[in-house]
Amino acid sequence: MLAGMSQWLTLSRAAHLLGVSRMALQKRIREGELPSFDGMVTVDDVQRTWPELDLEESGSFEQTRAIREDAFARRLRERVLPTQEALAQRLFAQGQELAELQRTLTRYHQLFESLRGRLDTLPAPTAADLARQLDEGLAQALSVPAPGGDMAALDAMLRVMSAHVTVKPSGREFFVEGSETLLKAALRAGLAPNYGCGNGVCGLCKARVVAGETRDVAPSDYRFSEAEKAQHHVLMCSCTALSSDLVLEVLEAGAPEDIPEQRIVAKVRRIDALNADVMRLHLQTPRSNRLRFLAGQRVTLGIRAGVRDGSDVHGEFPVASCPCDDRNLIFHVSRTDPRAASADFSACLFDGRIRLADDVSVWGPWGTFVLENTSPRPLVFIAVEQGFAPINSLIEHAIAVDAAESITLYWASAQPGGQYLPNQCRAWAAALDEFSYLPLAVDELAAALDANPALAASDVYLAGAASQVDALAAALLAAGVPPRQLHVEPL
Ligand code: FES
Numbered sequence: 476m477l478a479g480m481s482q483w484l485t486l487s488r489a490a491h492l493l494g495v496s497r498m499a500l501q502k503r504i505r506e507g508e509l510p511s512f513d514g515m516v517t518v519d520d521v522q523r524t525w526p527e528l529d530l531e532e533s534g535s536f537e538q539t540r541a542i543r544e545d546a547f548a549r550r551l552r553e554r555v556l557p558t559q560e561a562l563a564q565r566l567f568a569q570g571q572e573l574a575e576l577q578r579t580l581t582r583y584h585q586l587f588e589s590l591r592g593r594l595d596t597l598p599a600p601t602a603a604d605l606a607r608q609l610d611e612g613l614a615q616a617l618s619v620p621a622p623g624g625d626m627a628a629l630d631a632m633l634r635v636m637s638a639h640v641t642v643k644p645s646g647r648e649f650f651v652e653g654s655e656t657l658l659k660a661a662l663r664a665g666l667a668p669n670y671g672c673g674n675g676v677c678g679l680c681k682a683r684v685v686a687g688e689t690r691d692v693a694p695s696d697y698r699f700s701e702a703e704k705a706q707h708h709v710l711m712c713s714c715t716a717l718s719s720d721l722v723l724e725v726l727e728a729g730a731p732e733d734i735p736e737q738r739i740v741a742k743v744r745r746i747d748a749l750n751a752d753v754m755r756l757h758l759q760t761p762r763s764n765r766l767r768f769l770a771g772q773r774v775t776l777g778i779r780a781g782v783r784d785g786s787d788v789h790g791e792f793p794v795a796s797c798p799c800d801d802r803n804l805i806f807h808v809s810r811t812d813p814r815a816a817s818a819d820f821s822a823c824l825f826d827g828r829i830r831l832a833d834d835v836s837v838w839g840p841w842g843t844f845v846l847e848n849t850s851p852r853p854l855v856f857i858a859v860e861q862g863f864a865p866i867n868s869l870i871e872h873a874i875a876v877d878a879a880e881s882i883t884l885y886w887a888s889a890q891p892g893g894q895y896l897p898n899q900c901r902a903w904a905a906a907l908d909e910f911s912y913l914p915l916a917v918d919e920l921a922a923a924l925d926a927n928p929a930l931a932a933s934d935v936y937l938a939g940a941a942s943q944v945d946a947l948a949a950a951l952l953a954a955g956v957p958p959r960q961l962h963v964e965p966l
Pocket residue numbers: 670671672673674675676677678679680681697710711712713
């Protein structure tokens with residue numbers, strides 16, 4: 476970077492530095508407060524737009540980070556340092572940039588001094604006047620702190636602590652924290668890379684390094700062919716980023732049909748009541764056999780009830796958690812499941828026939844109720860009763876992807892307080908500028924949707940019992956929501 480040139484940041488990088496969502500940045504761009512060019516903003520403009528932001532003390536930064544970490548990982552994640560090798564490499568690269576900058580400044584200074592000297596030899600008064608203007612201009616330039624100073628320093632720090640990865644051909648970006656694997660970081664950011672075992676065996680997570688360097692951080696049994704080695708292929712599940720900038724060519728799932736059907740035996744990790752009628756079932760898959768799925772999809776759960784009463788029991792349930800945590804699968808199971816096929820499984824859970832550490836078969840994923848990742852339209856989520864389960868997964872994914880202009884969640888229930896995770900919804904709204912949460916009674920829903928002027932310009936995701944969502948879907952279409960923007964999941 477040369478002196479006098481402003482430093483450019485992608486929106487993801489600027490959002491990462493500020494601890495705000497990309498949605499918040501895009502809103503400022505739309506409102507004309509933050510200039511942008513080709514999806515990039517300058518450090519100076521960002522600093523001017525957020526002059527009040529104290530990055531150390533900003534509650535929104537901490538809150539958003541906490542929300543995101545809960546959403547993506549569902550566990551406490553320690554912010555660890557990159558490996559010593561990565562730190563050394565990134566600091567060395569920054570040292571080289573600084574040395575180059577210093578050499579450039581020295582050359583500018585020498586040129587200035589030589590021009591200034593020649594002015595003294597020219598006839599007055601024009602030359603003397605010019606010399607005075609130059610001296611004053613230089614003194615002023617050196618006395619005013621450069622705008623964007625804090626941001627530039629923070630970005631330099633970010634470049635050492637986190638690696639920035641650009642994915643081809645999609646152009647999506649993600650950050651690698653500490654020495655986490657590329658696969659883990661990509662899933663946390665809402666990407667859907669191709670992968671299988673997550674354990675360095677199957678080779679499905681192969682990616683080609685287009686620019687930058689990586690380093691193995693986990694053992695791998697997979698053997699690359701000579702051609703793959705020559706093309707710089709790596710396994711995303713067993714290596715991390717060494718350099719601060721990395722470009723990878725990655726095979727990504729673009730649609731549900733890109734995800735293979737899987738059969739996994741998971742263990743019951745936890746069961747708790749969300750209210751009198753809804754249980755949260757937490758399953759954990761083996762480390763080497765995780766479930767690959769897209770947010771919003773369903774799976775079939777089965778228990779070998781024969782251990783206790785001689786029969787198998789199955790049920791189909793939406794995964795309520797985010798694909799970014801592919802080992803920990805969460806389900807919201809209703810006591811009164813309207814689907815006959817799932818009622819037996821629900822009954823087993825509620826009457827205690829499913830217990831901690833039991834084996835549960837998981838197969839799937841099924842369904843096409845998934846987010847259109849590339850759509851920049853506002854997102855409207857409408858959950859009726861336990862329709863919140865797939866909506867929860869979609870919202871966590873939407874927050875990770877951070878591409879939509881705004882998110883509005885309507886959650887309707889016939890029971891007062893039937894919204895069984897109110898604190899989580901309120902926390903989203905508190906942490907994210909562009910997130911609105913409206914808990915409603917079922918009979919208030921139609922009027923509330925009518926009052927939303929942006930509905931027809933939004934992507935609308937509706938989930939709940941078939942008897943309720945079918946009528947609502949018809950009403951939404953009649954209200955002008957284009958059919959391709961309406962996604963419905965009858966449970
Ligand atoms: S996912 Fe199987 S080797 Fe990486």
